[in-house]
Amino acid sequence: MAANSVSPGFQNEALRYFRAWVIFDSLEKVFRDLHEDVKNLKVRLDDIEESQTFINRKFEETRVYHTDLSKLHDDVIDLKCRSMRExxxxxxxxxxxxxxxxxxxxxxxxxxxxxxxxxxxxxxxxxxxxxxxxxxxxxxxxxxxxxxxxxxxxxxxxxxxxxxxxxxxxxxxxxxxxxxxxxxxxxYPKEVQEVRRELWPIWKKARDDKKRAVFVKDKLYIDGVLYKCPDPPVPSANVQAPGNPRGAPKGAHTRKRHP
Structure with a gap:
């Protein structure tokens, strides 16, 4: 046998190691890419968390502003009512x-x-x-x-x-x-008049039922209990929208005096 000859067993072993090295090198590249993707995802998550924090802060500021604005509106209405007290x-x-x-x-x-x-x-x-x-x-x-x-x-x-x-x-x-x-x-101020106008049918029905119904500004009390408007029902697709009844002439409205 020649001195430089290589046995088949050695060749097979070398081929096996070469293939393993190729797979390892490929896996290493995949892991490097995955590591880079994870880093990018972490940066994006940090940006999203920062944006969410900013949105939450602005939402809270808006909520507080809306609360203050609503209170200011109520205070203005109260002042108007007081100015009309006499x-x-x-x-x-x-x-x-x-x-x-x-x-x-x-x-x-x-x-x-x-x-x-x-x-x-x-x-x-x-x-x-x-x-x-x-x-x-x-x-x-x-x-x-x-x-x-x-x-x-x-x-x-x-x-x-x-x-x-x-x-x-x-x-x-x-x-x-x-x-x-x-x-x-x-x-009363216009805002209070509008609320009383909406509650007037409830007031009239309570009076017709021999109940004690009284207005206090824009609040209606029936037998001493504050009336709270129920949540409006969800309209059905087959229900006719409120407005002019079918067959009724346009503009046929009955004017009623409100308390």
């Missing part, structure tokens, strides 16, 4: 024709001044004495019509009383106006 609205009192203000000259000085065309305070005093049997002298700081004049429409009169107690005593006499076109109510 006010009453009178509906259905006949209105004078002509403009709201006219120019009148003082016969002594000859100076012309712009004055109301209608004495609303005098009309309220006449109403109190003749329709309500109210014998007290009404102490009203000011009274005037609300809104622009419209043909065929009688605007309400808002009156600010000097004394809250007298205003309440006069309001208690308003049941004497039953059957007439005149009625009296407290004045």
């Amino acid at each position: 006010n009453l609205l009178f509906f259905g009192i006949p209105e004078e024709g002509g403009p709201d203000f006219v120019d009148r000259s003082d016969p002594t000085t000859g100076i012309s001044e712009r004055v109301p065309n209608e004495d609303c305070i005098d009309k309220l005093k006449t109403l109190a004495s003749q329709k309500l049997d109210f014998t007290e002298n009404l102490l009203i700081d000011r009274a005037h019509r609300i809104g622009p004049k419209t043909t065929g429409k009688v605007r309400p009169i808002v009156a600010k009383f000097n004394q809250f107690q007298q205003k309440e005593r006069l309001k208690k006499k308003s049941n004497k106006l039953k059957g007439s076109n005149i009625y009296i109510s407290d004045q």
Whole structure:
């Protein structure tokens, strides 16, 4: 046998080791790539966690801001209600024709001044004495019509009383106006009026059921318990959307007076 000859067994062993080395080298490359991918994923996860922290912080700031804004809104409504505490609205009192203000000259000085065309305070005093049997002298700081004049429409009169107690005593006499076109109510901000308008059907049904139902600003109490509106039902696909009933003429609405 030649000295440089290699036995088949040695060749097979060398081939086996070579193949193992190739597999090991491939695996090492795979592991290096995996390690790099894990590092990149960790960086991305860190970025996501940082973004989530930022979002959570901003969400909390927004929640606090919304809470403060809601409280501020409630405070403003409360201040409006307090400013109207001595006010009453009178509906259905006949209105004078002509403009709201006219120019009148003082016969002594000859100076012309712009004055109301209608004495609303005098009309309220006449109403109190003749329709309500109210014998007290009404102490009203000011009274005037609300809104622009419209043909065929009688605007309400808002009156600010000097004394809250007298205003309440006069309001208690308003049941004497039953059957007439005149009625009296407290004045509230627009936001409170809208809530009361939505709750009015509930108030009326409770009264029809002989229950004690009273409004306190924008809250409705039935038999001493605060009424809470139920959650609205989820509309079904076959249910007709609220609005004009089928077959009803458009614009056919019934106007009701709200308390």
